[in-house]
Amino acid sequence: MSLTELGWSAFFDEQIGPDETGLARARVATVHRSRMTAQSEIGLVKLGLPVQRNTTGFAVGDWVLIEPGTHMLVRRLERQTLLQRQTEGSHTPQLIAANVDTLFIVTSCNEDFNHARLERYLVLANEAGTTPVIVLTKADQIDDAAPFLQKAAELQRALPVVALNAKSDEAMTALAPWCGAGQTVALVGSSGVGKSTLLNTLAAKSPEAAQATGGIRKGDDKGRHTTTARSLHPIVGGGWLIDTPGMRTLHVGEIAVGLDILFAEITELAPQCRFRDCSHTQEPGCAVQAAVAAGTLDAERLSRWRKLVEENRDNTVTKSGPRGNKTPEFRGKRR
Known part of the structure; x- marks a missing residue:
């Protein structure tokens, strides 16, 4: 297997x-508390860690340099x-996946479809540059998927x-544009x-090697965790897929x-508002509120924007202290 097939590019070569x-060169395939594996030109290898070195700070998809042999x-x-996310009670983001070209945000055509949650995943992808x-x-379990397609497409331009x-082989065809040789999806x-079902299909896994799958409860459409750790898998078309555990928050x-x-x-x-620091709530001359009143901007969409802006402000590190001796602080309480 060549480095290019593993996702290597000039960006890494220059380093x-x-x-x-x-x-x-090798690409991290799994990360555990005290050990890691990686895909290399000779196949999957177990990485040796120097004394007093742990796996903190490494993510599935990372490229590392290792000693031959x-x-x-x-x-x-x-x-x-x-890709990383904030975790409640910690100032250190949780690493999800590294060097990802495309993020597949998976939801189902049922009550799991949630505008606000999908927007959070989209923010995650946008910020990472994926x-x-x-x-x-x-x-296949509903009469018409068109309403779900329309609602999803309206989330972002x-x-x-x-x-x-x-479960269908047609899923491979539908997602093929993002799964080509050397490409990485998460x-x-x-x-x-x-x-997990989608992973098994894209990776053409045999029944013996397939990831465990679990359904959802009919009462509330909530699922059970079947993936417990992040991992890197080769997929049909020559790409790579990083599977992640389900995230409810x-x-x-x-x-x-x-x-x-x-x-x-x-x-x-926003630049059309009368005041530069307009909060888009009750200020006179607010172009955003005018759009809501005119029906060209959804009021619920604005409400979700405001909630995310406030949460981001509360969870974003700011600098305080004398010049040259600044320490990070959080402006508010995590939500």
Whole structure:
């Protein structure tokens, strides 16, 4: 297997120093508390960790330099993209996946479809610089998927949306544009929406090697966690897929750029407001409120924007203290 097939590009090549040309390149496939594995040109290898070095700070999808033969870790290369999320009670973001080209945001055509939750995933993708794609599963279980397709497409401009049956081979065809050779996709979404089923289909896994799958409860459409750890898998078409455990809560912070992309219609109206610091609530001359009144901007959409802006402000680190001796502080309480 060549490095290019693993996702290697000129971005990583430029980081190799003259004294590092003899080191092997490998891509992190699994990360556990005290051990890691990686995909290399010779296949899957177990990485050796130097004394007093742990796996903190590594993500599935990372590129690392290792000693040939011993597979001892030397260093991690800078990432092209990084998906991470805020976790309640911690100031350190949780790493989800690294060097991802496309994020498949998976939800199902039932009560799991939730505007606010999908917008949080979109912010995550936008901030990381990955391409988001909404994947609507269980389309075969309803009479008409068109209403779900329309609702999903309205979440962000030029947002690709695909409806499919995750168990069907047609799913591979529908998602093929993002799964080509050397491309990396990641799956995110709540439990029970069909992420593991989709992985089994895209990776053409045999029944013996298939990821465990679990359905959803009919009472509330909530799913059970079947994926417990992040992992890197080869998929049909020559790409790579990073599977992630289901996330029922997704806090946001440090995502100003992602918000601006997601809510572009509000971002573009804001400069037309009378006041530069307009909160788009009750100020006179507010172009955003005028759009709501005219029916060109959804009031519920504005409400969800405001909630995410407030949460992002509360969870974003600001600098305080004397010049040259600043320490990070959080402006508010995590939600």
